[in-house]
Amino acid sequence: MQHRLLTFASPAVVAESAPAAPEPEASTKTRSVQERYFDTHDGARLFYRYWPARNSPAPAIILLHRGHEHSGRMQHIVEELDLPDFAMFAWDARGHGRSASAGDSPNFGTLVRDLDAFARHVSATCCVPFESMAIISQSVGSVLAAAWAHDYAPQIRCMVLSAPAFNIKLYVPFAYPALRLFHRLRGEFHVNSYVKPRVLTHDPERIASYQADPLITRPISVGVLLGLDHTSARIVADAQAIQVPTQVLTSGRDWVVHTKPQVDFFERLGATEKEHHVFDDLYHDILGEKDRRPALAKVRRFILKTFAGPNRQPQLLDADKSGYTKSEFDALSRPLPLLSRKRFGYALLKLGMRIGSVFSNGIRLGFKTGFDSGSTLDYVYRNQACGATPIRRLIDRGYLNSTGWQGIRRRKDNLVEALLDSMMRLRASGMPIRILDIAAGYGRYVLEALEQSGAQVEDVLLRDLSETNVQRGLALIQEKNLESTVRFEQGDAFDRKSLAAVRPRVTLGVVSGLYELFPENQPVRESLAGLADAIEPGGLLVYTGQPYHPQLEMIARTLPSHRDFRPWIMRRRTQGEIDQLVQAAGFRKIDQRMDEWGIFTVSIAERVFA
Numbered sequence: 001m002q003h004r005l006l007t008f009a010s011p012a013v014v015a016e017s018a019p020a021a022p023e024p025e026a027s028t029k030t031r032s033v034q035e036r037y038f039d040t041h042d043g044a045r046l047f048y049r050y051w052p053a054r055n056s057p058a059p060a061i062i063l064l065h066r067g068h069e070h071s072g073r074m075q076h077i078v079e080e081l082d083l084p085d086f087a088m089f090a091w092d093a094r095g096h097g098r099s100a101s102a103g104d105s106p107n108f109g110t111l112v113r114d115l116d117a118f119a120r121h122v123s124a125t126c127c128v129p130f131e132s133m134a135i136i137s138q139s140v141g142s143v144l145a146a147a148w149a150h151d152y153a154p155q156i157r158c159m160v161l162s163a164p165a166f167n168i169k170l171y172v173p174f175a176y177p178a179l180r181l182f183h184r185l186r187g188e189f190h191v192n193s194y195v196k197p198r199v200l201t202h203d204p205e206r207i208a209s210y211q212a213d214p215l216i217t218r219p220i221s222v223g224v225l226l227g228l229d230h231t232s233a234r235i236v237a238d239a240q241a242i243q244v245p246t247q248v249l250t251s252g253r254d255w256v257v258h259t260k261p262q263v264d265f266f267e268r269l270g271a272t273e274k275e276h277h278v279f280d281d282l283y284h285d286i287l288g289e290k291d292r293r294p295a296l297a298k299v300r301r302f303i304l305k306t307f308a309g310p311n312r313q314p315q316l317l318d319a320d321k322s323g324y325t326k327s328e329f330d331a332l333s334r335p336l337p338l339l340s341r342k343r344f345g346y347a348l349l350k351l352g353m354r355i356g357s358v359f360s361n362g363i364r365l366g367f368k369t370g371f372d373s374g375s376t377l378d379y380v381y382r383n384q385a386c387g388a389t390p391i392r393r394l395i396d397r398g399y400l401n402s403t404g405w406q407g408i409r410r411r412k413d414n415l416v417e418a419l420l421d422s423m424m425r426l427r428a429s430g431m432p433i434r435i436l437d438i439a440a441g442y443g444r445y446v447l448e449a450l451e452q453s454g455a456q457v458e459d460v461l462l463r464d465l466s467e468t469n470v471q472r473g474l475a476l477i478q479e480k481n482l483e484s485t486v487r488f489e490q491g492d493a494f495d496r497k498s499l500a501a502v503r504p505r506v507t508l509g510v511v512s513g514l515y516e517l518f519p520e521n522q523p524v525r526e527s528l529a530g531l532a533d534a535i536e537p538g539g540l541l542v543y544t545g546q547p548y549h550p551q552l553e554m555i556a557r558t559l560p561s562h563r564d565f566r567p568w569i570m571r572r573r574t575q576g577e578i579d580q581l582v583q584a585a586g587f588r589k590i591d592q593r594m595d596e597w598g599i600f601t602v603s604i605a606e607r608v609f610a
Helices: 071-081 097-102 108-126 140-151 175-186 204-212 222-237 260-268 293-308 324-333 341-359 361-369 374-382 390-400 403-429 444-453 467-479 496-500 522-534 552-558 575-584
Strands: 003-009 012-016 034-039 045-051 060-064 087-091 133-138 158-162 190-192 219-221 246-251 274-279 434-437 459-464 486-490 506-511 535-545 587-594 601-607
Touching: 034 108, 045 071, 045 097, 045 108, 060 071, 060 108, 060 140, 071 087, 071 293, 087 108, 108 133, 108 140, 108 222, 108 587, 133 140, 133 293, 140 158, 140 222, 158 293, 175 222, 190 222, 219 222, 222 260, 246 260, 246 293, 260 274, 274 293, 324 552, 341 361, 341 390, 341 552, 361 374, 361 390, 374 403, 374 444, 374 467, 403 444, 403 506, 403 535, 403 587, 403 601, 444 459, 444 467, 444 486, 459 467, 467 486, 496 522, 506 522, 522 535, 522 575, 535 575, 575 587, 575 601
Parallel strands: 060 087, 060 133, 133 158, 158 246, 246 274, 434 459, 434 506, 459 486, 506 535
Antiparallel strands: 003 012, 003 274, 034 045, 045 087, 190 219, 535 601, 587 601
16 A cells, blocks of 8 residues: 655645554454433434543543444444553434434534534543543544634644545536525435445445444435535635644545545644645545555554643734734735726725615615624614615615624624523522623623523623713613613723723623724733633633634725724634633633634633632
8 A cells, every 4th residue: 555644844844755653453352332422512412432441531532433424333443543541432423323313413513513512521521631632533524623623722632634525526517506506495405425335445344334334324414515515615725723733644546525625724734733644545434444554553653642742732822913814914904906806896896885885774884883883783683674665675685694794693692692501600600690791882692691591690781982882782771671780881891900890790701792803912811801800710701703704805895894984804813812812811711602604603711710
């Protein structure tokens, strides 16, 4: 079998012959396995297998199966890796194997959040911190792992991505556009997999077991398939955000997925420790191939190497001064060349938006108050197309249905969910509920959470720098009959002393949609320090992030901000960056939510005891 190695050697990627590595011996005895279930974030009950380590406590390896398969088909990896000092866990993903009763995932993002819930379950039940955890994944499971590393920024030790399915070969011309059209017209439906086991592996035993396995799930949800395609594209494009040490395994004879996106992903990967191995003669199921021992040896060596030393996380607190999102921000801040096509295109789009503002109340409000103002956000939250005629309402509806605004509304839903979750956590710990939102806009999401919770809330203080937002917020409080509980005052979210002086001391702090508008980290650090001063130890902080936006350049080139009506130019903070800023202020992240487009995150962190 021919094997090629591409490995990372700063500052460039170089090709070299593969060093000799000891291969794991064939297992002579089967590791004992336990069968368990865990409840994921929405209450779905998922099955998993657990192979205890020889001693405990022990580091953990989470195994993620291919599409259509299940955890039982990874038993051979557990045995053949020969890592008895590692506990191993493998789930049946939602809709697969013995988790089929949980039903299909509503979207690919739900599967990524399932993985986050599974890792947190493993961490809590087996006392394994994330930094003592590794991932070994295959095909669709590898996309899940990469998306989790990008979107949730877990501080795991390393991950192995075997034949990641960043671009599936559908073999039908225009398959993805056709599926998108039919999905839009028909709603959810399923297609059967064309994949035959003989194009996965040369191993006759694996082929026979695949054909006879009653738990193989051949139909796939088209919504999940399209979500996989969208997620893969953005993860490959933004792989620089991933800092986890990563090994990528590529099949030289892959009939199932395209391999070029795997190369692109590896080249863009932000991890300082990374390897890419190409196995020229192997099919897609690299770790289940007939001649799989050399590949498993590479996996084993990589895991032992990364666990041999301390878990070194890159420092991102100064990413506003150097780094790829700073370079991206600087490029967006520069005017386009005078005679460039792109400049002409954005000029036409801006003119179209100006004309649209004559017909659309939402677009007109954006130009009047800024597209990032509290007034615009509240209009988007209400999601009611306005206009005196059907054509005006149609244009307004098109504006409200843009991907960015859909993401904003999903962020609001996730905020309400996170606030309800946080209030439940505070009640369970016996702490009073005292809420502070430092940049509330109109405060709609906090007020909706209060209406839904039914909890005994001791105090709620909403603040905003805009007098207009304060007055509109007070009117909304009156409208909802919450004057006895909720106060609203003008205040600067970046004034540490002002935040620290809030009384009574807070048990639940909220900061939403604010830090994303400011490219510099120092004001954010001051604000977080003020929140840390204001929140009691054991209290919680709900905060948002924006690690990705599909319309970033369009917004920068065409839409004004509420701040002096300058162009609305945003510097993206990766999830790893915003999490590190929060951690540096004295908090520990304990949960996260994200929309299915990968745009906005909502996280919960606990104020740690000094």
